[in-house]
Amino acid sequence: MKIMSYAIAAGLAVASLTTTATAADITGAGATFPFPIYAKWAEAYYKETGNRMNYQSIGSSGGVRQIRAKTVDFGATDAPLKGEELQKDGFVQFPAVMGGVVAVYNVQGAGQLKLTGEVLADIFNGKVSKWNDPKIAQANQGVTLPNASITPVYRSDGSGTTSVFTTYLSQVSEGWKSGPGAGSSVQWPVGQGGKGNEGVAALVKQVPNSIGYVEYAYAKQNNIPFAQLQNKNGKFVSPEAKTFQAAAANADWKSAPGYGVSLTNQPGDEAWPITAPTFILVPKSPEKPEQVAEALKFFDWSFKNGDKMAVELDYVPLPTQLKDQVRATWASEIKNASGQPVFNQ
Numbered sequence: 001m002k003i004m005s006y007a008i009a010a011g012l013a014v015a016s017l018t019t020t021a022t023a024a025d026i027t028g029a030g031a032t033f034p035f036p037i038y039a040k041w042a043e044a045y046y047k048e049t050g051n052r053m054n055y056q057s058i059g060s061s062g063g064v065r066q067i068r069a070k071t072v073d074f075g076a077t078d079a080p081l082k083g084e085e086l087q088k089d090g091f092v093q094f095p096a097v098m099g100g101v102v103a104v105y106n107v108q109g110a111g112q113l114k115l116t117g118e119v120l121a122d123i124f125n126g127k128v129s130k131w132n133d134p135k136i137a138q139a140n141q142g143v144t145l146p147n148a149s150i151t152p153v154y155r156s157d158g159s160g161t162t163s164v165f166t167t168y169l170s171q172v173s174e175g176w177k178s179g180p181g182a183g184s185s186v187q188w189p190v191g192q193g194g195k196g197n198e199g200v201a202a203l204v205k206q207v208p209n210s211i212g213y214v215e216y217a218y219a220k221q222n223n224i225p226f227a228q229l230q231n232k233n234g235k236f237v238s239p240e241a242k243t244f245q246a247a248a249a250n251a252d253w254k255s256a257p258g259y260g261v262s263l264t265n266q267p268g269d270e271a272w273p274i275t276a277p278t279f280i281l282v283p284k285s286p287e288k289p290e291q292v293a294e295a296l297k298f299f300d301w302s303f304k305n306g307d308k309m310a311v312e313l314d315y316v317p318l319p320t321q322l323k324d325q326v327r328a329t330w331a332s333e334i335k336n337a338s339g340q341p342v343f344n345q
Helices: 035-049 060-068 083-089 117-124 134-138 160-172 196-206 216-221 241-248 289-305 307-312 320-333
Strands: 026-030 053-057 074-077 091-106 151-155 192-194 210-215 228-230 275-283
Touching (some): 026 060, 026 289, 035 053, 035 216, 035 307, 060 074, 060 160, 060 275, 083 091, 091 160, 091 241, 091 289, 091 320, 117 134, 151 160, 192 196, 196 216, 210 216, 241 275, 275 289, 289 320
Parallel strands (some): 026 053, 026 074, 151 210
Antiparallel strands (some): 074 275
């Protein structure tokens, strides 16, 4: 099945389906970070229900624009909207799955590299510009590093992955915090831009001596080497399910509006320092409640049936308790024009 069966252009009307329809198509757009798992869930959902979920992987900023323009049934973003934005826009926000951002590189013969957060920030700031810089060599004793210029690769589009990555860099580097700072789009001092996680992964594979940042699933699927990173406890760790889970272990999901917690630079010996949930946006009072109801049915189905698929693609499923909290939020906050819940548990 072709998951992205058509492009969702700005201003395109999404066909409304009656409640008696035998199959319901739903549309979503946004973050590239979760696209592999959304595509996998959509394929399995279609096989079981006959209903399609058509998702356009255009970046988090695009997803927020699309749901604000009401051209899709849900938007997807890695950078959660803040409470005041959710209230102003009339959105409900919830996490769908968790993953990690990794630093991928193309350095011939280097093998497994280790990087500290501060050095990673210095690389993307242009302060560390050679692979054999003493700051890199210090953490990579015994590794032959070339006397080659580093080409950083960054996201050229507005991106929640960028927001997560630059939030982390701002936490570990005062120079980054006071310079480019954190955001879904920042002024990169050096390097080349690629569109989407796909574009960054492709550029890193093509450009010798480059380094970029992508969602872990893209690194695995494209067989691109990724660096071990030093976490807040001073331990060098690899990205994997247990280190993502360690970062999420102490998250206080209830404390943040729209579940918008940050999992970057969390304490713990095993915690991966750039772990992140990814989020879905739907209207509280949808103009097309049947469509939003179908979107919630899709995510409910995915919560019940999609954990194994998520793990296979190197994502981390939400804890059961959190899934129950999200369902309760759907039931209490998303209502039709008559004030009735769109989602019934």
